[in-house]
Amino acid sequence: MNKPAQKSMRDKILQDYKRLSLDDKFHFRCHSGLPCFTHCCADVNIALTPYDVLRLRRRIGMGSEEFIDRYTILPQIPDGQKLPIVLLKLDEQTKRCQFVTEQGCSVYTDRPWACRMYPVGIASERSEGKPDGDEFYFLLDDRKCDGLAEPNEMTIREWTENQQTAQHDAANEELKNVTLHKFLTQGYALEPEHRQMFFMACYNLDRFREFVFESSFLRKFNIEPAVVDAIRDDDEALLKFAYRWLRFALFHERTVQVNQEYEQAKRKVLRAE
Numbered sequence: 001m002n003k004p005a006q007k008s009m010r011d012k013i014l015q016d017y018k019r020l021s022l023d024d025k026f027h028f029r030c031h032s033g034l035p036c037f038t039h040c041c042a043d044v045n046i047a048l049t050p051y052d053v054l055r056l057r058r059r060i061g062m063g064s065e066e067f068i069d070r071y072t073i074l075p076q077i078p079d080g081q082k083l084p085i086v087l088l089k090l091d092e093q094t095k096r097c098q099f100v101t102e103q104g105c106s107v108y109t110d111r112p113w114a115c116r117m118y119p120v121g122i123a124s125e126r127s128e129g130k131p132d133g134d135e136f137y138f139l140l141d142d143r144k145c146d147g148l149a150e151p152n153e154m155t156i157r158e159w160t161e162n163q164q165t166a167q168h169d170a171a172n173e174e175l176k177n178v179t180l181h182k183f184l185t186q187g188y189a190l191e192p193e194h195r196q197m198f199f200m201a202c203y204n205l206d207r208f209r210e211f212v213f214e215s216s217f218l219r220k221f222n223i224e225p226a227v228v229d230a231i232r233d234d235d236e237a238l239l240k241f242a243y244r245w246l247r248f249a250l251f252h253e254r255t256v257q258v259n260q261e262y263e264q265a266k267r268k269v270l271r272a273e
């Protein structure tokens with residue numbers, strides 16, 4: 001999607017789409033008997049959250065760097081977007097998702113948040129000049145989706161429960177402490193190296209783990225021993241810690257404590273040189 005198109009899509013959603021709450025109802029049912037079955041898994045832009053990447057790469061048993069190379073693309077950051085967000089990479093020949101089969105999604109129980117929620121989307125008004133804007137749900141206006149004409153009726157709440165989005169939602173709430181931080185919604189931009197830090201800590205967890213355990217990181221910062229133990233092998237704990245670290249590194253929140261003894265010793269060495 002090129003720059004103006006992406007911006008206008010967001011504006012269109014904010015201005016034209018009907019705003020829905022968790023108790024609003026809609027009609028939908030997706031099943032293999034529909035002529036459109038799996039058509040929505042082609043020619044599509046699916047943004048991946050860091051938790052989506054974690055679940056997918058664990059599902060197929062792949063390291064984060066290899067997964068990023070093979071299954072994602074990082075588009076040029078469009079106007080109005082402050083942070084790099086990867087998209088699911090489609091097969092270059094067929095333009096279909098690399099996980100789709102004739103029987104449906106081959107990674108169904110670990111499919112990304114956007115695939116779970118479809119045809120429901122979520123939008124936030126929070127932006128420059130509107131740091132406290134609301135979030136709302138909306139129904140994607142997809143005329144090619146026959147499921148929207150099915151008689152089954154449900155509320156958005158029932159749909160999200162049915163799609164088991166709770167773990168994704170909890171992880172995404174923590175992500176929002178970074179992506180919707182007031183530093184960004186008030187209009188400030190990050191330095192390129194901070195955007196790279198965001199990308200590494202969120203999407204390339206194996207590299208972030210190396211950064212924590214194979215550098216002076218654990219001498220520079222006082223990280224609780226229980227957290228250090230947890231993040232050594234547990235990717236969910238590491239991602240949670242990545243968000244905490246980013247709030248410190250990008251926005252100077254006191255989410256991580258500097259080891260003053262280490263800093264003083266370093267200053268002494270520098271003065272002596």
Ligand code: SF4
Pocket residue numbers: 029030031034036037038039040041118144145146147148
């Ligand atoms: S287009 Fe709609 S109904 Fe058809 S497979 Fe996709 S989600 Fe299901």
Ligand code: SF4
Pocket residue numbers: 040041042046097098099100101104105106107108111112115
């Ligand atoms: S991850 Fe699954 S549901 Fe999502 S586009 Fe690919 S095949 Fe379709």
